[in-house]
Structure formats: C-alpha cells, structure tokens
Amino acid sequence: MDKQDTIKTYEQVNREDASAHFRVAKMEDYYELRKGKVDAPHRHNYYTVLLVKHASGRHIIDFKEYKLIGDLVFFVSPGQVHQVIEYEKSYGYILTFSTQFLIDNYIPLSFIEDLNLFNDYGVWPPMNLDNNQRTKLENHCEEILDFYHSNSKFKNQAIGASLKLLLIYCNNLCTLSEKDTQVIQAGHSILKNFKNSVEQNYTHWHSSAEYARYLNISTDHLNRTIKSLIGKTAKDYIQTRICIAAKRLLYFSDLTTKEIAYQLGFSEASNFSTFFKKCAGISPSEFRKNR
Secondary structure, rough: OOOHOOOOOEEOOEEEEOOOOEEEHHHHHHHHHOOOOOOOEEOOOEEEEEEEEEEEEEEEEOOOEEEEEOOOOEEEOOOOEEEEOOOOEEEEEEEEEEEEHHHHHOHHHHHHHOOOOOOOOOOOOOOOHHHHHHHHHHHHHHHHHHOOOOOOOOOOHHHHHHHHHHHHHHHHOOOOHHHHHHHHHHHOOOHHHHHHHHHHHOOOOOOHHHHHHHHOOHHHHHHHHHHHHHOHHHHHHHHHHHHHHHHHHHHOOOOOOHHHHOOOOOOOHHHHHHHHHHHHHHHHHHHHHHH
C-alpha cells in the first residue's frame, strides 16, 4: 500500500449528502460544529474556496504557512494537503465543489485550468482584498447561499452560474496586465502540458531539459514561458513539486530517508538529503523530528 495513504483524505464534498457535488457554509457555523477543534492535516478530492472576512490563526497549504486573517481568499486544489488553525472563531465562507459539479453545469475543466487561481505547490499565495472587493465577494457568496437553501427548480444551475461569476471576478483581480495577454494566450498550452507532465514524471525527471524535450521546445523557451505566467522558472516548479512530495512522505509515512530518496528518483540518499536541505532549509531527519 502507498504510504501516502496515511494522509487523511475527504472524498465527499458534502458530508450531509453523499450525492451532492457542491457545498457552501459559513466559517463561523463550521467552527461551532467542530467546537473549535483543529482538524488534522488532510486533503480533499475537490476544490475549495475560502473567503475570510475576519480571523486569527494560520493556514498551512502543502507545508507553506500563511496568516489566517481577514480580507483574504484561499484557493485549494484537489490533492493539496492543508490545515486551518484558528485561534478564535473565524467569519467567512467555505465553498467546495467537485469536477462532477462542473460537468453537471456544463463548465469545462479547461475553465478552471485557465484561471490564475487553483495553482498547486505554492505557486500562488492567498488573494488580498480591499473593502469593496470583499463586499462584492460576500454578495456573491450570499447569493449562492440563498440558492443553496432554496427549492428552486434550477437551483444547481443557478449555483453553477453564480460560482462561475465569483471565480471570474477573483481571476480578474489577480490577472496579469493587459500587455501580457498575448504571452498568456501563447504560453498557456505550454504551461498546462508542462504541469501535467511534471505530475506524471517528477519521480524520475528532475531537470527542465527533460520536460522541454518532451514538449518539443527549447529549455530556454520553456523557462521563459513558465516564468512569465507563474513567476517561477520551470526548474523552480519541478523542485517545489519534488520537495512537497518529499515533505508529505517524511511527515505522513514511515519510509526511511533512503527509501524516500529512491521513490523520488534520487540515485543516492545523500543527493536527496542535499536537495531537501537546499529547498526546505533543514535536513530530512530534522524535518521529520520537528513534525
């Protein structure tokens, strides 16, 4: 069995209704339901949007820690390991939806992929909001809540349309400047194919040159394209993906450092230890000890 299976995984979007593919709730209600108890680090098989109005705490996503404060929006992709730690009751909205919800509402997966929102592996920080932006998003969430608790004939379609508008509004707040539009359009297919190939091959391809050959472009072109779209080079993205996989295995499994090194494609455990210390700032044994 894959040792990563020890990570707690939530399969159901709505725990009250196994057949549902969408859920919206208020953070304060969820806090009361859990009686303030902090959940263990876990992952979901669905998308999560967290609009925070007021809070005090921490939000850890794939071992990268962010302050949990007001006027923020977090976007968590399926498979990302995260943990919300609240020092007091938080106020805001939690929206969760699955790929099936997108399909049911004729929203292509390419729509989600084209957004600058659900980016894995620490590529995109939470979105900061001003008062006007937060109010607009609150209004979207309240509208979705109204539909969610209604008995409208086209309830799910209305939620789907409202969710799409909310995501478009968020995307417009963080989209790159107009002068970069052509670069985005030209490079998006490269970024999409690159990210997919990294996900499939990061355990044995560690260099950007290998991915460039696979995509039939030069290494320089790959790096410039990825850098222009996500602010990181292809090499940075690859190394971040490997580092997060290593952290998950060190944190959640009992595999030895040597076993983890081989599982992630390192020929020698010492090479893995050097790589990990460079990307994480501490050795694998120190990371495991501190968990």
